[in-house]
Amino acid sequence: xxxxxxxxAHERARKLTALAGPEALPGADQTWLAAHLETCASCRAFAxxxxxxxxxxxxxxxxxxxxLVSTTQTKVRRRALELQQHRExxxxxxxxxxxxxxxxxxxxxxxxxxxEWLGARAQLASSVWQVGFLVFCVMPxxxxxxxxxxxxxxxxxxxxxxxx
Amino acid sequence: xxxxAFYFESSMAQESTEIARGxxxxxxxxxxxxxxxxxxxLLRYLVYLTGRxxxxxxxxxxxxxxVLERGHQYKDKYAFSTWLFAVARNxxxxxxxxxxxxxxxxxxxxxEAPFDVPATGQASAFDVALRxxxxxxxxxxxQHLAAExxxxxxxxxxxxxxxxxxxxxxxxxxxxxxSRIYRGLSALxxxxxxxxx
Numbered sequence: 001x002x003x004x005x006x007x008x009a010h011e012r013a014r015k016l017t018a019l020a021g022p023e024a025l026p027g028a029d030q031t032w033l034a035a036h037l038e039t040c041a042s043c044r045a046f047a048x049x050x051x052x053x054x055x056x057x058x059x060x061x062x063x064x065x066x067x068l069v070s071t072t073q074t075k076v077r078r079r080a081l082e083l084q085q086h087r088e089x090x091x092x093x094x095x096x097x098x099x100x101x102x103x104x105x106x107x108x109x110x111x112x113x114x115x116e117w118l119g120a121r122a123q124l125a126s127s128v129w130q131v132g133f134l135v136f137c138v139m140p141x142x143x144x145x146x147x148x149x150x151x152x153x154x155x156x157x158x159x160x161x162x163x164x
Numbered sequence: 165x166x167x168x169a170f171y172f173e174s175s176m177a178q179e180s181t182e183i184a185r186g187x188x189x190x191x192x193x194x195x196x197x198x199x200x201x202x203x204x205x206l207l208r209y210l211v212y213l214t215g216r217x218x219x220x221x222x223x224x225x226x227x228x229x230x231v232l233e234r235g236h237q238y239k240d241k242y243a244f245s246t247w248l249f250a251v252a253r254n255x256x257x258x259x260x261x262x263x264x265x266x267x268x269x270x271x272x273x274x275x276e277a278p279f280d281v282p283a284t285g286q287a288s289a290f291d292v293a294l295r296x297x298x299x300x301x302x303x304x305x306x307q308h309l310a311a312e313x314x315x316x317x318x319x320x321x322x323x324x325x326x327x328x329x330x331x332x333x334x335x336x337x338x339x340x341x342x343s344r345i346y347r348g349l350s351a352l353x354x355x356x357x358x359x360x361x
Contacts, residue, residue: 014346014350015342015346018345018346018349018350019327019342019345019346046353049353049356050349050353052298052356053302053349053352053353053355053356054321054349056295056298056299056301056302056303056356057302057306057317057318057321057322057352058321058322059295059299060299060302060303060306062204062207062208062211062212063204063207063208064203064204064206064207064224068203068207068221068224068225069199069200069203071225072199072224072225072228073195073196073199075225075228075229076192076195076196076199076228076229076232077192077195077196079229079232079233080190080192080195080232083190083232083233084190
């Protein structure tokens with residue numbers, strides 16, 4: 001029982017020694033550790049070795065070479081430029097999308113009125129001119145989709161142009 | 165004393181805020197300055213973490229690119245160095261995962277000796293020789309330590325980080341950090357007098 005307690009005390013002392021770093025140990029721990037080290041030669045030796053090990057650790061110099069630093073700075077600047085250009089392109093695309101959406105909305109309203117007027121003039125049922133309006137609106141996207149799907153198929157020749 | 169501590173704390177907080185602001189703007193001048201400022205500390209951390217100088221240099225460059233790209237994620241309530249080391253650590257782990265599915269355990273030695281101890285300057289011949297010998301032994305011992313112990317030791321004794329900061333970088337509980345430091349230091353102890361049998 002006593003030996004177990006002693007072992008606990010040694011382990012505690014060694015852990016406190018190892019963990020004592022930039023910030024000081026709490027007062028009670030520091031007092032206890034100092035008292036223990038006074039009486040325990042093996043923990044004192046551990047503390048001394050730990051001190052020397054830490055000193056040796058700090059003495060291993062690893063420095064970055066100038067070329068590494070300048071290469072890194074160049075790469076970072078280049079990447080920053082790429083990101084900035086990407087952001088600018090994204091901004092342009094966003095503005096274009098917004099403009100296209102607004103124009104599409106406005107022209108859709110105008111077209112709707114136009115089809116309505118034509119339908120009335122031609123005395124067509126409202127469902128007919130409404131279908132006509134829908135086909136007219138969807139047609140460009142439909143044609144573009146068909147052409148894109150037809151790319152690299154038997155409809156396109158090797159130069160990429162479409163056969164008639 | 166309290167006024168001095170307050171001054172340092174507030175100036176550090178102000179610096180962190182400026183860094184966070186600059187990183188959100190992706191300010192290249194700020195990044196240049198940060199690369200200069202943290203060059204040795206970051207490289208040293210990566211060399212200890214990976215155990216390989218060449219790999220550490222590659223990761224050094226990747227880390228700064230990542231800092232540029234993800235700079236908006238930096239929160240100024242943390243020290244910049246803590247975030248920087250966490251970024252570097254994640255990249256090192258990603259690198260090892262690509263090579264083999266493992267965490268830091270994959271960062272083992274492959275015969276390279278990255279912790280070369282250069283000849284020390286003047287001072288008493290015997291002391292210098294003794295110190296140099298000890299440093300060489302410890303450098304050799306470091307190569308035999310597991311990566312997580314090396315990491316804990318370098319962050320604690322070279323970077324002077326608090327236990328909480330180390331826990332934050334390594335993303336492990338405080339108890340694990342304490343245990344790694346204690347075990348790492350204990351494992352290095354036999355190396356102080358030379359390679360253990």
